[in-house]
Amino acid sequence: MRRGAQLALAAALGLGVIGAAQAADYKAEYKISTVIGQPFPWGESAVKWADLVRERTNGRINMKMYPGAQLVAGDQTKEFTAIRQGIIDMAVGSTINWSPQIPELNLFSLPFLMPDHKSIDALTQGPVGKKLFEVIASKDVVPLAWGENGFRELSNSKQPVRTPADMKGLKIRVVGSPLFLDTFTALGANPTQMSWADAQPAFATKAVDGQENPVSIFVAAKLPNVGQNNLTLWGYMADPLIFVVNKRVWESFSPEDQKIVREAAIEAGKFGIDMGRKGISGNDMSVIDGIKASGVEVVTLTPEQRKQFVDATRDVYTKWKPRIGPELVDMAEKSIKGN
Missing domain, CATH: 3.40.190.170 (Bacterial extracellular solute-binding protein, family 7)
Structure with a gap:
């Protein structure tokens, strides 16, 4: 074997040994x-x-x-x-x-x-x-x-929600975040923190009226089976x-x-x-159509209705902007405006 070939083989074998040793440390x-x-x-x-x-x-x-x-x-x-x-x-x-x-x-x-x-x-x-x-x-x-x-949409077992007034007194399960408590309190609801594992039985017993989660979770968790028969597509925040x-x-x-x-x-x-x-945006609304077909009343806010919710939570937005970082929020607003 020529020296060049020998060196190449030795190098390849050496790399193999190093690679095997590294993998062994995984x-x-x-x-x-x-x-x-x-x-x-x-x-x-x-x-x-x-x-x-x-x-x-x-x-x-x-x-x-x-x-x-x-x-x-x-x-x-x-x-x-x-x-x-x-x-x-x-x-x-x-x-x-x-x-x-x-x-x-x-x-x-x-x-x-x-x-x-x-x-x-x-x-x-x-x-x-x-x-x-x-x-x-x-x-x-x-x-x-x-x-x-996804965007977190609102569901409940009581009534359709089209305005902040419709949320008054509703007991809504939320995640453990102070910002969520502020938002739902501003909308007149009664936000209740609990884990998702505890939430579903609470819906079934009517101990909790509603929740906010992406449509994919609403469907896969079969929430209409635990009384969540009103769904409002309001896109108030995304995760x-x-x-x-x-x-x-x-x-x-x-x-x-x-x-x-x-x-x-x-x-x-x-x-x-x-x-x-898939199925919740653009020309494909098949998932939303399926939810409607199951007997759930689905509300899609008009621009005018959405503005009522925006206005009702404006103080929350203002309160949290400095906590998040004014420069970051300004950068986000600029990015959204320019997309």
Whole structure:
């Protein structure tokens, strides 16, 4: 064998040994935390991420979804802290649930900031999204891609909601966020914080009147079966999802595997976004039509009706803007206006 060929073979063998050694240092399983599993778009996108990574790394990196925030005993607001601490390896997390630790993420919960899906994209795929990734990266967590849980729509078992007056006294389940409490209090409702696991039995017993969640959850959770027969499409806020990896876990991966994990997250994020928007926007309203066919009364706000809700929550918007960061909110408003 010629010397050049020998050197090439030795180099190839050496790289193989290094690669095998590095793979041997990887965990047998990496835990992905999510609040919601399959068949919801949230869970489906996490599974898609795991499948793509496993396939493209030839099994070097095995990721498994743990839904229901079970890695933090069901307390979804503690998820981000657990990622920082290394208790959780990876997550597809909600901007709402992580906002207690990252105040800037309350941006997406500002009432009636984003009028449509184009507005969400203008934020996540523009300078706002870049800035938020910088904030997350400063906290020992590596953000990779955006996903989406969707616009949160309002349902209840009492009556159709077309104006803020229709919400007076309604007991509405909300997530554990002070901004949500402020918003629903301003609208005259009685916001009640509880986990999603506790919420569904509460709907069935009429202990709680209603909830706000994306249409995909309304359908997959079969909420009409627990009395949620009035649905208002008001798009008052949206909940982007973020694919992240604990910093120490990320740094343990080879550059090649980092590239694979990042690209797979981006692909899985787009997959989940498409899945969540299908049938509820544009020319395809098949999901909404199906909800109507099941006997649910669906209200779509007119521009005039929507303005009443905007006006009713304007003080909440003003109160929270400095808490989130005036510059960030201004940047978001500019991005939406220019899309």
